[in-house]
Amino acid sequence: MMTALAKWHKYRAVGVISVKQQLKYRVDFLMRALMLLFLMFIFIHLWSAAYASGGARAIEGFTLRQIIWYLVFAEAVTMACPWLCVRIENEVKQGEIAVRLIRPVSYAGFHYMTYMGEAALRFVVQLAAGSLIAWACVGPPAFGRGWAGFIALLPGAVTLMFLLNLSVALLAFWIEETRGLEFVLQKLNFTAGGMLLPLELMPDRLERICSWLPFRAVLYFPARMGTAFDGGMFRVFLLAQWGWIAALALVCMFIYRRGVRKLNVNGG
Amino acid sequence: MSTAVSLTGGRGEWLRRASGVARYVLTCWKLNLAAAMEYRLSFFMLAGMMFVNNAIWLVFWAVFFHRFPAVNGWELRDVMLLWGISAGGFGWANVLFGNFTRIASIVANGELDVFLTQPKPLLINVLVSGMSLTAIGDFLFGVVIYALVGEHTLIGAAKYALGLAISGLLFLFVTLAAGTLAFFFGHAEGVALQLFNALVSFSTYPADIFKGTVRIVLFTVLPAGFISYAPIGLLRRFDASFVWFAAAAVAAFGLLAVFLFHAGLRRYTSGNRIAMRG
Numbered sequence: 001m002m003t004a005l006a007k008w009h010k011y012r013a014v015g016v017i018s019v020k021q022q023l024k025y026r027v028d029f030l031m032r033a034l035m036l037l038f039l040m041f042i043f044i045h046l047w048s049a050a051y052a053s054g055g056a057r058a059i060e061g062f063t064l065r066q067i068i069w070y071l072v073f074a075e076a077v078t079m080a081c082p083w084l085c086v087r088i089e090n091e092v093k094q095g096e097i098a099v100r101l102i103r104p105v106s107y108a109g110f111h112y113m114t115y116m117g118e119a120a121l122r123f124v125v126q127l128a129a130g131s132l133i134a135w136a137c138v139g140p141p142a143f144g145r146g147w148a149g150f151i152a153l154l155p156g157a158v159t160l161m162f163l164l165n166l167s168v169a170l171l172a173f174w175i176e177e178t179r180g181l182e183f184v185l186q187k188l189n190f191t192a193g194g195m196l197l198p199l200e201l202m203p204d205r206l207e208r209i210c211s212w213l214p215f216r217a218v219l220y221f222p223a224r225m226g227t228a229f230d231g232g233m234f235r236v237f238l239l240a241q242w243g244w245i246a247a248l249a250l251v252c253m254f255i256y257r258r259g260v261r262k263l264n265v266n267g268g
Numbered sequence: 269m270s271t272a273v274s275l276t277g278g279r280g281e282w283l284r285r286a287s288g289v290a291r292y293v294l295t296c297w298k299l300n301l302a303a304a305m306e307y308r309l310s311f312f313m314l315a316g317m318m319f320v321n322n323a324i325w326l327v328f329w330a331v332f333f334h335r336f337p338a339v340n341g342w343e344l345r346d347v348m349l350l351w352g353i354s355a356g357g358f359g360w361a362n363v364l365f366g367n368f369t370r371i372a373s374i375v376a377n378g379e380l381d382v383f384l385t386q387p388k389p390l391l392i393n394v395l396v397s398g399m400s401l402t403a404i405g406d407f408l409f410g411v412v413i414y415a416l417v418g419e420h421t422l423i424g425a426a427k428y429a430l431g432l433a434i435s436g437l438l439f440l441f442v443t444l445a446a447g448t449l450a451f452f453f454g455h456a457e458g459v460a461l462q463l464f465n466a467l468v469s470f471s472t473y474p475a476d477i478f479k480g481t482v483r484i485v486l487f488t489v490l491p492a493g494f495i496s497y498a499p500i501g502l503l504r505r506f507d508a509s510f511v512w513f514a515a516a517a518v519a520a521f522g523l524l525a526v527f528l529f530h531a532g533l534r535r536y537t538s539g540n541r542i543a544m545r546g
Contacts, residue, residue: 031458054336187321191327
């Protein structure tokens, strides 16, 4: 019991240090918030033009206001998540990983807590920036219990995003460059994950394919619950999300164990 | 008579120097490519993944236009060509002049010192000394898009090539102008990056979704409109006034970027950074 508690304190400390570190980069926060404002500005124009051309008030149950707030939630989660591949790739290339591996902290656990610490703080800033522009353009959100659904699915969403990124980042043990794969993973989250549009708006066949992939549990689940809450669906989403987390954690563990045996480091 | 001789001599000297610079630029490009090919797997991974990355964006647009077949007159083919021009233009500019996205950090970190010691035109030397590997994927993507949905006639190919030229030069000059802010404000990498991101973002969405003031901004201060309107104003129907304005914008931003670079250079102070170029 004491050992578990001590371990928890150790990892919590990593997370707290990560948050404190992030607080020093105020300009970076501002820049990221600006980027989200740019993107939301474009999306608001795009979807307004699309709804105007279609003539319908609601499409697959989504009004323009719901779509915009859906995008705010999905974008805030996306932009809150740090780039992991570059970090791990550099650790491998520069030999820093040698020092990291001999520390009495799990390699993945260390990166997970750092990732969560960074993402938590960034998320608050991104959500504030996105809300600002959405509120001004389409009005305030009125989603009742949706907020609770969104917040409940959020930790799982960021955890799953971390695991997806980690599974690609760990390939740095074998290959020189993982950034390209990370770009592709990011775009899969944008499309199959439902960041750019809710999955209901996709053609049926594509929607069915996406429902078998883990990406929708990262962005679609929380954003969908945030804007159109449904109690029954929420339970399914929560279960599916943690199911994917368990599966991907096993995949990452497998890749890590294979990779770390193969790793030869000179430096650090 | 003596004036004529001196003019001829001057022109000869100018030609000799220009051909020297051209040979140097060609050598830089060859060396950049050779350096990239040293890490062949990384090269193909990065270029290939960027190609896939762009293709996934088109999946989004295909889904979007499946739901809304036409938005403000734009159809899926137009957006595909927009991506072809935008990614293709950015691709060639970033392959041949790969340091244009890094000017702010080069200046702020004192990396300019090593270029200043070399007997070559400074700006060209800096620009051609880098090559983006991912950008090769962008350029190839542009070519494939043209092959898939472009107009396969001589005129069609010429219009597409003109679109690529406008797009690449605008990316080059606007980003270069933004990067020169580092001469005046020190660490301006963040601002330069945001301007670059804004240019890229606005140039990959249909120009006609923007109205009023935003549209004016997109055709003046942040000239993304000259890229994002090209599928309509250049490819679908040749609008001469659009093309002339686009050419004028390219020339204006080119002059502005070169002027800012040289004005900024007078303020540049060495970082005493010791570096070598490999």
